[in-house]
Amino acid sequence: MYEDVIKRKNEIIQKAVGIDYSKFEIKGIAFDYDRMMKEVSYSLDEIRKIQSETQVGNTPLVELKNLTKLIRKISKPEKGARIFLKDESANPSGSFKDRRASVSIYHAKNHGYKGVIAATSGNYGAAVASQAAKYGLRAIIVQETFDSNHVGQPEILEKGRACEAYGAEVVQLTVGPELFYYTLKLLDETGYFDASLYTPFGIAGIETLGYEIATQVKSRYGRFPDAVIVTHAGGGNVTGTARGLKKAGAKTKVIGSSVDLRGLHMASDHDFNRKSFTTGHTGFGIPFSAYPDRVDVPRNAARSLRYLDRYVLVTQGEVFFTTEALAQVEGMMRGPAGNTSLTAALSIAKEMDEDQIIVVQETEYTGAGKLPSAQLTFAKKMGVIVKNGNSIKEDVPGKVIAIPESIEQIGIIEYPLENIKKSYVKESIKAYGKSEFSDVEKKFMAEDTNSNSQEIDKMLEEVLKDGKA
Amino acid sequence: MAEKGDWVKIHNVVLDPSNRVSSLPADTKKVPLEAWINGFLNEDGEIGEMVEITTLSGRIVSGTLAEVNPRYIHDFGNPVPELLKIGPNLKKQLEEGSV
Numbered sequence: 001m002y003e004d005v006i007k008r009k010n011e012i013i014q015k016a017v018g019i020d021y022s023k024f025e026i027k028g029i030a031f032d033y034d035r036m037m038k039e040v041s042y043s044l045d046e047i048r049k050i051q052s053e054t055q056v057g058n059t060p061l062v063e064l065k066n067l068t069k070l071i072r073k074i075s076k077p078e079k080g081a082r083i084f085l086k087d088e089s090a091n092p093s094g095s096f097k098d099r100r101a102s103v104s105i106y107h108a109k110n111h112g113y114k115g116v117i118a119a120t121s122g123n124y125g126a127a128v129a130s131q132a133a134k135y136g137l138r139a140i141i142v143q144e145t146f147d148s149n150h151v152g153q154p155e156i157l158e159k160g161r162a163c164e165a166y167g168a169e170v171v172q173l174t175v176g177p178e179l180f181y182y183t184l185k186l187l188d189e190t191g192y193f194d195a196s197l198y199t200p201f202g203i204a205g206i207e208t209l210g211y212e213i214a215t216q217v218k219s220r221y222g223r224f225p226d227a228v229i230v231t232h233a234g235g236g237n238v239t240g241t242a243r244g245l246k247k248a249g250a251k252t253k254v255i256g257s258s259v260d261l262r263g264l265h266m267a268s269d270h271d272f273n274r275k276s277f278t279t280g281h282t283g284f285g286i287p288f289s290a291y292p293d294r295v296d297v298p299r300n301a302a303r304s305l306r307y308l309d310r311y312v313l314v315t316q317g318e319v320f321f322t323t324e325a326l327a328q329v330e331g332m333m334r335g336p337a338g339n340t341s342l343t344a345a346l347s348i349a350k351e352m353d354e355d356q357i358i359v360v361q362e363t364e365y366t367g368a369g370k371l372p373s374a375q376l377t378f379a380k381k382m383g384v385i386v387k388n389g390n391s392i393k394e395d396v397p398g399k400v401i402a403i404p405e406s407i408e409q410i411g412i413i414e415y416p417l418e419n420i421k422k423s424y425v426k427e428s429i430k431a432y433g434k435s436e437f438s439d440v441e442k443k444f445m446a447e448d449t450n451s452n453s454q455e456i457d458k459m460l461e462e463v464l465k466d467g468k469a
Numbered sequence: 470m471a472e473k474g475d476w477v478k479i480h481n482v483v484l485d486p487s488n489r490v491s492s493l494p495a496d497t498k499k500v501p502l503e504a505w506i507n508g509f510l511n512e513d514g515e516i517g518e519m520v521e522i523t524t525l526s527g528r529i530v531s532g533t534l535a536e537v538n539p540r541y542i543h544d545f546g547n548p549v550p551e552l553l554k555i556g557p558n559l560k561k562q563l564e565e566g567s568v
Contacts, residue, residue: 002488026524064564070559070562070563071506073562091514115526138526138527139526140524140526140528145505146503146505148497148500148501152542152543154543154544156545157541157542157543158543159535161541161543164507167527168525168526169506169507169508169525169526170507170525170526171503171504171505171506172504172506173483173502173503173504174500174501174502174503174504175497176490176493176497176502177490177492177493177501178483178484178489178490181484182483182502182504189528189558190526190528200496217489265494267492267493268492268494268496268497269494269496269497269500270492270496291526291533314531320552321555324552324555325555325556325559327556328555328556328559328560329556329559329560330564353517368544368545369543369544371545371546372549373545373546373547373548373549373552373554374543374544374545374546375546376546376551376552377547377549378546381514386549386551387551388551403551403552403555404553405554405558406558406562407559407562467506467560
């Protein structure tokens with residue numbers, strides 16, 4: 001049965017998303033990304049209208065004056081950029097994911113689908129459920145919730161509760177990538193729309209976020225922000241935000257940031273409940289940027305390497321510190337997801353000049369299951385050591401969470417983009433089963449990684465020499 | 470005993486260990502893929518019995534009756550000593566030599 005469903009994957013997906021991806025194929029690895037983004041989805045103006053009709057977007061941009069003040073106290077003279085936060089928790093279901101869901105659900109409704117399905121353990125489920133409620137569509141959310149002892153990750157249990165509160169059916173599964181098989185089966189059974197996170201709809205919906213940040217900062221301060229920092233999970237948030245900034249004419253630096261969970265296996269039953277962050281971590285950030293087309297749809301519209309200027313990692317302990325700091329000195333109880341990039345912003349602001357502006361581009365609603373107290377109580381129960389200390393030196397994913405004692409201890413781990421680009425080349429060789437690519441393909445690979453053809457040639461040569469491909 | 474119309478949780482084994490994908494880590498491969506779904510019970514039933522439910526999306530699904538009125542068990546956790554001093558320390562830092 002498993003094999004039968006997987007064999008029909010392309011047919012099921014094509015019917016469920018209504019996109020003929022073959023139209024955009026060029027040759028081998030190459031496809032026309034720009035044309036796909038332009039033709040499949042809606043224009044920025046149309047999306048702004050769609051979103052305003054369901055109260056999505058136009059969220060407040062808040063200056064974090066106390067955190068900026070604290071950072072300046074520990075920065076060199078004339079350093080310490082102004083830190084701003086885009087309060088995306090003001091969206092209907094409490095996160096920026098409403099932007100992604102709004103376009104998909106609008107499209108599904110207009111194309112006669114009776115319901116929508118999304119495979120997600122994150123806020124996206126609540127967003128799909130909320131938008132489906134607004135449009136009168138049925139919704140099913142498929143989540144990876146439990147380990148084999150039926151112990152649920154508190155954050156995912158909360159997200160499941162939220163989905164139900166918005167009227168969606170929630171399927172709670174144990175750990176494993178066969179969640180995709182279950183989702184395909186449901187799509188086939190119901191004929192519902194696949195509200196995949198990775199279609200052009202899901203990405204175009206986020207462009208308004210980048211666009212709003214650029215225009216809000218410009219109208220208030222007469223200039224675009226110098227840097228925008230984005231929590232990097234599957235790459236959609238980075239891609240959509242960066243595209244929106246560009247559409248507003250901003251030449252802002254785009255920095256991605258993930259929680260460092262290197263060493264934990266994302267499909268491991270044991271590791272599943274030993275991570276305190278269920279998204280925005282390296283388990284998504286690194287593989288999805290290096291090989292975007294690993295997703296449920298044939299061509300992923302989220303291609304973060306095209307847009308990233310820098311990628312940094314922060315530790316779990318640091319994000320807990322920052323979440324606490326945001327509540328205690330800024331009076332905003334939010335997170336966890338956006339606080340990953342806020343953590344990195346605290347460190348990066350120190351490198352920047354006082355008159356520069358860095359924007360953290362999301363927050364999310366918080367509460368039971370999501371709060372640091374909920375996650376850390378759970379981590380202790382799962383045998384993870386929680387202590388105070390220097391997070392960057394002492395944090396060991398799955399084993400030790402070291403929470404900084406002071407803001408001076410907040411730092412970042414640089415993750416060179418060159419490493420991800422090299423992985424991209426390696427994954428391409430693996431996926432397409434060849435070591436030689438045509439000029440057309442190499443041109444695409446260069447665009448897809450924001451490199452040039454010579455760099456691609458050099459990386460191909462190096463990867464083949466390493467013999468790991 | 471659960472009555473027709475009660476809000477319940479059912480359980481299913483989706484894939485036995487032998488049918489799981491080969492690329493899984495060993496710890497995941499040795500356990501089944503399981504699913505839990507909530508819905509309204511279509512006929513009276515006992516815990517552990519095969520029953521049929523109607524879900525919030527209107528689907529009719531069968532499985533083993535696992536729980537009646539399933540409770541949301543996640544909470545706010547305990548006070549965490551490792552976090553408690555962060556706020557007071559930052560406030561102190563803000564007050565010291567404030568500009």
